[in-house]
Amino acid sequence: MIKFYPYLSLPKMKRIYIIFLFLTAHQAFAQHEGLSYYVDGENLRRAGQYDKAITEFNKAIQREPANYKYLYSKAVSEFQTRKIDAALNSVSSVLKLKEDFVSGYLLIAKIYQSKNEIDRALYYYDQAFKYETDVDKKAGYKLLVMRKLTEKGNYKEAYEKVKEAKHIAPHHKDVLFYYAKLSNILGNYVDAKNTMLELETQIKSLKIEDNAKYYFELGLAHYKLDEFDKSREAWAKANIPPYIEKIAKFGPRYFCNLALAYYKFYENDLSKQHVAQAIKVQKDFPMAHVLLAQLSKRNSNHTTTISHYEAALKNEKVVNKKLTFYYKIADLHLESNDFEGCLKSVSEILKIRADDPQALILKANALYKMNNFKEAVDLIQAVMKLRMDESARTDFSFLLGLCGKKMNDNKLAKEGFVFALRSSLRDAAELELREMREVAELEKASENE
Secondary structure (H helix, E strand, O other), X not given: OOOOOOOOOOOHHHHHHHHHHHHHHHHHHHHOXXXXXXHXXXXXXXXXXXXXXXXXXXXXXXXXXXXXXXXXXHHHHHHHOOOHHHHHXXXXXXXXXXXOOHHHHHHHHHHHHXXXXXXXXXXXXXXXXXXXXXXXXXXXXXXXXXHHHHHOOOHHXXXXXHHHHHHHOOOOHHHHHHHHHXXXXXXXXXXXXXXXXXXXXXXXXXXXXXXXXXXXXXXXXXXXXXXXXXXXXXXXXXXXXXXXXXXXXXXXXXXXXXXXXXXXXXXXXXXXXXXXXXXXXXXXXXXXXXXXXXXXXXOOOOHHHHHHHHHHHHOOOOHHHHHHXXXXXXXXXXXXXXXXXXXXXXXXXXXXXXXXXXXXXXXXXXXXXXOOXXXXXXXXXXXXXXXXXXXXXXXXXXXXXXXXXXXXXHHHHHHHHHHHOOOOOHHHHHHXXXXXXXXXXXXXXXXXX
16 A cells, blocks of 8 residues: 655655744744743732732743743732742842843832832832833932932932933923922022023913922022022912911011010020021011010110119019019019029019919029029929919920020920920920931931941
C-alpha cells in the first residue's frame, strides 16, 4: 500500500517556510501562555478578591517569569492586603526587569509612605519624576514631594523641589503658587511677588473662592516689602475665610492688640515695638497714637502726682475711695520703675482687703519687673486658687507665662499662655506660643548640626 505525504511532496523552500511559521507560532504562544491567568487575576483584583488574584498572578509568573506587568499586578494586590514585605519584594523585582517603569516607582513610594518611611518614599517619587514623560505628571510628582517636605518643616528642600518643577513646567498654576508660597516662607519676597504677578493673568478671572489663596500670597509679598497700599489692594481680593483671619494678623489693630497686652504688664519696649509696626502699616491709625500717648508717661517721675494722692489719703474715710487712691499710687510707682514703692502701696491695700485681685496683680507685676520670678510664680499660683472673674484670672495666667519664659521653664510658660488664649490677650498669647515653637525648632536643628 502506497502512503501519500503531502508535506514531503512540497518543494524544499516551502517546507522551510512552514517550519518557520510553526516555530514562530509556538514561540508566540509560549510568550503569552500566562496571559489567561493574568486576565483572571486582574478580574479578581478589581472585584476585591486579592488573595485569589495573587494565586492567579503567581500562575502567570510561573509561565512568564520575565513579565513585569504580572509582577506589578501581584505587588498591587499584596499591598492592598497589607502584605507589605511581599509587595516590596515583588515591586523591587519589577524594577529590576524594567528600570524605567514609572508605576513601579509610584507603588514602592506609596508602600514606604504607608510604613511612615517618608524619606525613602520621597526618593522613589523622585525616581518616578526621572522616568516620567508627561510634563504635568512630572510636575505633580515634584509637588507631592514638596508637600511632604513642607509637612516636615523642611522648607528649603521643599523649595528646591518646586523650583525643579517650575523649570519643566514654567506656566503650571499650582507650581507657580507653591513656588511663591515657599518664597514667602523663606523670605524671598521679590521672587514671590514677581511669580504671583506673572500668574495673575491666569487667576484674575476666577471666582474669589478659587483665587483667594493666590492673592493672599501676593499681598503677603507686598506687605513684607513694605508695599502696604499694594498689599491691601491684593488682600481685598482674598477677603473670605480663612484668609480674613490671616490678613487680620498683619493689620494695625492686631499690632495694637499686642501692644496693649504688653502695656498691661509693663513690658514697655515690647509694647512700643508693636505700636511702631501698627503706625508703619497705617500712619493715621487712632488707637496706635493713643497707645503712644499712654506709653509716653511710662518711666517718668511721678513724685508730684503721687504726693497729691498721698495727701488725699490722709483725710479720706471712705474705704473704697482709699483703695482707689492706693491703686493709682501703686500703678504710678510701677510706671516710674519704683517697684519697692509699688509693693509698699499694695501692702496697704491688702491690709484692708487681703484677697484683692487688683492689688495682687500689681504685686505680681512688681515682683516680675524686679526679676523675682520664683516669688511672682508662687504668688500667682496661690492666687489662682481663689475665686475671681475670668478677666482677672486671665491676667494672672498671662503673667505666669511671662515668668515661665524668663525662667526658661517652657512647661510653665505654655500653661500660662494656653489659658490666656481664651481671652482678649489671645493675640499676644498666640505670638508667645508660636515663638516658643520656633525657638524649640531652632534649638533642635542646632543639636542635629
